[in-house]
Amino acid sequence: MSATNEDTIANRICRILAERIVTGELEPGAKLRQDHIAEEFGTSHVPVREAFRRLEAQGLAVSEPRRGVRVASFSLEEVREVAEMRAALEVLALRHAAPHLTPSILNQAEEATVEADNARDVRSWEGANRRFHRLLLTPCGMPRLLAAIDDLHAVSARFLFATWRSDWEVRPDHDHRAILAFLRQGRTENAAAVLERHVQRIGQKPVKNASGGAFAIVG
Amino acid sequence: MSATNEDTIANRICRILAERIVTGELEPGAKLRQDHIAEEFGTSHVPVREAFRRLEAQGLAVSEPRRGVRVASFSLEEVREVAEMRAALEVLALRHAAPHLTPSILNQAEEATVEADNARDVRSWEGANRRFHRLLLTPCGMPRLLAAIDDLHAVSARFLFATWRSDWEVRPDHDHRAILAFLRQGRTENAAAVLERHVQRIGQKPVKNASGGAFAIVG
DNA sequence: GATTCAGATATTATCTATAATTTCGTCGCA
DNA sequence: TGCGACGAAATTATAGATAATATCTGAATC
Known part of the structure; x- marks a missing residue:
């Protein structure tokens, strides 16, 4: 009954990062470094990038091409x-x-x-x-x-x-x-x-x- | 002044696929096979997968883990x-x-x-x-x-x-x-x-x- | 004749490696 | 002491490769 089976790794990363952003554990403007996150979750950076795209779509992160992904700031x-x-x-x-x-x-x-x-x-x-x-x-x-x-x-x-x-x-x-x-x-x-x-x-x-x-x- | 520079490949794939879906060139329920699309655009499948996530967020595609991505049907x-x-x-x-x-x-x-x-x-x-x-x-x-x-x-x-x-x-x-x-x-x-x-x-x-x-x- | 099981095939999800770009620190010079 | 440029480190983006999973085909059995 492990969540790993029904959920893809990218989904799990997305969910956990979203929670951290929402609760404020990750502050606005903080850099989301894919290699660090990949290492933390014991995966490669590919699912991390997919999670980034979803966070971006939800408005919780902003990504500048070639300049990385940051936690979205909110005025x-x-x-x-x-x-x-x-x-x-x-x-x-x-x-x-x-x-x-x-x-x-x-x-x-x-x-x-x-x-x-x-x-x-x-x-x-x-x-x-x-x-x-x-x-x-x-x-x-x-x-x-x-x-x-x-x-x-x-x-x-x-x-x-x-x-x-x-x-x-x-x-x-x-x-x-x-x-x-x-x-x-x-x-x-x-x-x-x-x-x-x-x-x-x-x-x-x-x-x-x-x-x-x-x-x-x-x- | 090529668009390749300011836009990531994943973005371009996403935009083009979105257009195809919207215009009906890709019909509802059609399978989106990452390798085929990657080959068509002359890239690897990684940016294709990222494009999929954005299409999913826009409601133009639906993805079932391990079962691939399909063009969203719409009733x-x-x-x-x-x-x-x-x-x-x-x-x-x-x-x-x-x-x-x-x-x-x-x-x-x-x-x-x-x-x-x-x-x-x-x-x-x-x-x-x-x-x-x-x-x-x-x-x-x-x-x-x-x-x-x-x-x-x-x-x-x-x-x-x-x-x-x-x-x-x-x-x-x-x-x-x-x-x-x-x-x-x-x-x-x-x-x-x-x-x-x-x-x-x-x-x-x-x-x-x-x-x-x-x-x-x-x- | 229909159904189920098994093997083959195709596709996905992931990992490792490489190239390119940006950033940051340091050194030199004014 | 301040400014600018260069170089190194870090990071992103992509490519190629691998393992796991689903789907399809076909044959054997009921």
Whole structure:
């Protein structure tokens, strides 16, 4: 039951590098040296290069011919761009998913919200948050749309992890609950409207809170 | 000034294969054999494999580990999905581009519309149509969004070329003119609404017209 | 006559090696 | 001491070769 059999090496490298980039373990602008990575994974550089191409397509790395591959940098502007794209696409997905949402799915989404509210660190909050969004959108049955949203989620998560390196405070997520409430009433358009505002908040510029720390609103 | 210098071989292979897939020269489901392609381009198979990864990311090819790469098949459902994504993203792009649209740009877009209306074959119509959309959207200054739209355009074009293999009739594009008229008046939201409907029509199922031929509405 | 198993063939995924390009450090000179 | 050019090291891009896997063909058996 080893993952090596169903997955190609390039895939595994891609997945692991993507995780490192998203979590911030690999910082923006850091060089990705194929020989080093190949050595780390005990492979040659060929699968590493293939993994690079996929990371490039996901927007997590940028490659300049003959000058190597670097972890993509991301400006606040870019984060806002991704937020707007996510808002547009998630709303689309939600509209198509709504007719297929069952009480069971909505309950699972509520559980994810509770879990997010009780999360003690960013990592677990992000996991629960992503599960919430995925649960509601997957039933739309549009694979390409979902894949695009997933890629955008990864970039959002990057921003999230970069902003909250260690300090994280528990905040109940009113938007998620409002979305669930509307969906339970069959008011899809209201839910979509909340979702749109909710996701767009990701890119809002960091604001100072009472304790003086820099905070950004996330979704 | 050869393109070989600024572009990697993998890029060139990717571009040429993408064109073949889009134009229908390579049919859906066709196997892409790396050794054959490598031989054709006079290279080894390594850059070919890298090109495959990019085609995969663009949704033009699908790869099963150890079983090779095939030209992606596309159902009417998938075309509709792409149309909806395009509609959502192009509307977003247009909203951000509108403030930066100059009379010069709008005039160029009008020229593109005229050119499309006079196009005698699908290829040239598609080129002019794409130029129209690109002219209006590029000023939004959101590179990732534009790249995503470009990829979706490619899939739309595939459907277009597959539907009109040879027969093509000239039809004036009222939507394009309406969009331009609204933009000239600064009525961005009206323009966006027309654009949204316009793009969504791509995926509408083919209908019979008076002469009995099968037609699909495109945009 | 259909089905299954085995061998042959073709293709993929990977590794090792080579050529070319870039970068970085150092040395010389003003 | 600062600037520029040269050279060495590192890295990328490609080529050729190898092992593993899937597909196809055909025959033998039920």
